[in-house]
Amino acid sequence: MADGSTILVADDDRAIREVLDRALGRAGYHVRCASNASTLWRWVSEGDGDLVITDVVMPDENGLDLLPRIKRARPDLPVIVMSARNTLLTAVKAAERGAYEYLPKPFDLNELTAMVRRALATPRAAPEADGDASQDTDEMMPIIGRSPAMQEIYRVLARLMATDLTVMITGESGTGKELVARALHDYGKRRGGPFVAVNMAAIPRELIESELFGHEKGAFTGAALRSVGRFEQAERGTLFLDEIGDMPLEAQTRLLRVLQQGEYTTVGGRTPIRADVRIVAATNRDLRQLIHQGLFRDDLFYRLNVVPIRLPPLRERREDVPDLVRHFLAEAVKEGLPPKLLDGAAMERLKRHRWAGNVRELENLVRRLAALYSEDVIGVEAVETELNEPQAHAAEEQGAGRETLGSAVEHHLNRYFAAHGDGLPPSGLYDRILREIERPLIEMSLSATRGNQIRAAELLGLNRNTLRKKIRELDIQVYRGLK
Structure with missing residues (x-):
């Protein structure tokens, strides 16, 4: 049972204030609620309250900007920061500025009550902040995602920064x-x-x-x-x-x-x-x-x-796929590609995919969509094509091709050695065998990607210009069914 401590709550959302008032009141705390930062600051400066719970975005002042003043005035007053802007930046700023804990919205009331109990049991002065290392735009953040799995990562990272x-x-x-x-x-x-x-x-x-x-x-x-x-x-x-x-x-x-x-x-x-x-x-x-x-x-x-x-695989945080897609599309624009959007059906299809290659696979797919498709809003058909057809064809061709290529190499080796009796053949074996298998390897890759040279180069691990040069040198006919 709580000891009757006073909790100061600041949030411009009336529903949030009412929920916290009832939940913390049932837990035995006295609760005072404010809809803005100025009222909260007045209470704190008057010495009221044993713990603060504050939102970040409020009509008169950002809760994170208020934090340093609270910690200077009352360094032993624990502050829990709530936010619907669930990014690593928010967690880092909260930790830097002396918050006891960062709690992403929506939150679990039992978790919040337990957090309040811990904070009141172990009040502590916040360490002095070592400057503000972060910038105020989510676009600058290296890690994207608002899922519960990523929120826990952010909270751990914020604790480790100092x-x-x-x-x-x-x-x-x-x-x-x-x-x-x-x-x-x-x-x-x-x-x-x-x-x-x-x-x-x-x-x-x-x-x-x-x-x-x-x-x-x-x-x-x-x-x-x-x-x-x-x-x-x-x-x-x-x-x-x-x-x-x-x-x-x-x-x-x-x-x-x-x-x-x-x-x-x-x-x-x-x-x-x-x-x-x-x-x-x-x-x-x-x-x-x-x-x-x-x-x-x-x-x-x-x-x-x-x-x-x-770090959770992408299949364990599918709700982060839309944020990641928007981020990668924005990055593609910075690289000179035209702005693109995905329609709702396309986004849902991406969320259902298993993503064996995780975020890196998603990034590569989004870049292909931005580069290869002319429409401003990309639909589910294009996504299905990129997810299924090229990869399925490639898998089939690679599976069937491993034995074919292996047999071809063995055949050429046996023929090359047999031509020289019991002695060793002259030098140049590597280049000779490479010439023998290079053409069918490139042809197989082009077939697997239905003639798309960008994807074929990616499959082979070659620079696109290098692949085009080899196609010309070997006089390979490219299937033109897909631009």
Whole structure:
């Protein structure tokens, strides 16, 4: 049962005020409700209230702008911020300006009551804000989404902004792990320093230690000069270690030393170097399974997994699809494409899709729609074509084509070696086989995409101009059924 504390509520929505008045009154609190910021400020400045619940958008003043004044006047007064503008920006600003908690609308009354109880049980002075790192436009935000799953991510990120805690981000490919890492940096206490990203899977295993920690001149064959590593580049900033599950065990041992002792040595060096770096790691693999297989150190895992953040796949937050689509269409306009909209049926079709490639797959599809279709309002037929036909044709052709291509390569190899008896054939095997399979590979891709060279280039992983050049050189006839 509540102790009779007084709760000050400010919201310009009468229905919200009445609901909170009844719910908090039943919980045993005294409640005073205001429809504007000026009344709330008068009550606070007069010393009234044990806790504040305030909306962000009010007719006379933004609740977030009022927060610093409240915290200066009464630093021990807990403030809960409510908002229907459920973005990372709102959560970050609320945390920066001293809010006890951020609560997105619509909210659960039981959750709110429990939050009030916790806040009153542990009153605290807010830390001094370290300036306002954010801008006041949602378009500047790196992460899009208003779903409950994303709201929890925002709340966790807001709590982490003022800390140097090591963070482990997990999630499927395409969920936006690097975007979250960048948000932690760009809105955190190290935003004045560099953000350095390293993809473990993209670096040869024998070079990872040198890449991360640098090396001295003569440390190994080919080390003609001293090289600066990523840790040194990220000094006083953030080092993002993507695909951490691909880090070899030797480099894991060096990284563990940095996390345990705050220092490292370059490859070939002897003098320890202090590391003033925040580490954020990410993976789409099951690190616990890698530990079980002996491929990842359990002590390193626990050092990295101080604050785990799991990014939900897009199929778990389908309600965010419209916001994401509008964002990607706006980005396409910035890149020179004409403005586009999707009609309601098209948007609903996108929300039903499973999105195996998550947000990255959705982004690519929206860019294709903006580039390939002339109508200003894109309908469900175009979406169906992009979701089903090219991918289905590609899957069928690839499935049937793997055996065909493999057989073709084997056939050419056998013929090439047989032509030279028991001895080895002359050099040039790679170029010869490549010439033999390049034409059918390009023809298969063009067939799978019904002659669309943009999608064929994407399927092959080639630049569009490179594909066009090869089509001319090989005199390939392109099917013209789809522009």
